[in-house]
Amino acid sequence: MSKMIFYPNTELGIDLKLITKEPGRMAVGEYLDGAITHDGEDHFTFVQNDQEKKLQKVVQRNPHVYEGTYINVNRKKDGTLYPTFNRPQFSEHFTFQDFCQGAADELRIISGKSDDR
Structure with missing residues (x-):
């Protein structure tokens, strides 16, 4: 089963x-x-x-400009971008190392799309 x-x-x-x-x-x-x-x-x-x-009454602060599997990218009021990590659900098949590798891959992909290089 x-x-x-x-x-x-x-x-x-x-x-x-x-x-x-x-x-x-x-x-x-x-x-x-x-x-x-x-x-x-x-x-x-x-x-x-x-x-x-x-x-x-709701004012959205630092809106997402990218929402990914492993990370999100937000934009501050001054226009600068910063990444935040999504909360992973670890298991025996998805480890901390897997998460780090996936986040690194995602960062590499989106770093070429930034207009603030």
Whole structure:
């Protein structure tokens, strides 16, 4: 029998209640901003944020100019770029060394695309 591998925070076979601003079903690929609560055995509730209020008070700092598998690149207000590492999910098949090699490869690829050379 094969061993099934899931992401660390995967919940299988749950009941999910959605509380949204608009009635009806979500479109495939649609994103909602909000909070999810584990409120019972195998039961979760998602409550959508009020987008108008959020858009008025949220100011994105240092937006991503590149989102990769191993790293992201952000741009500061002064225009300079800086990389950040994504959080890896290590396993016996994906080690710290694998992550470092992948990040190095990704940095090499995107370093040639920078407009701030």
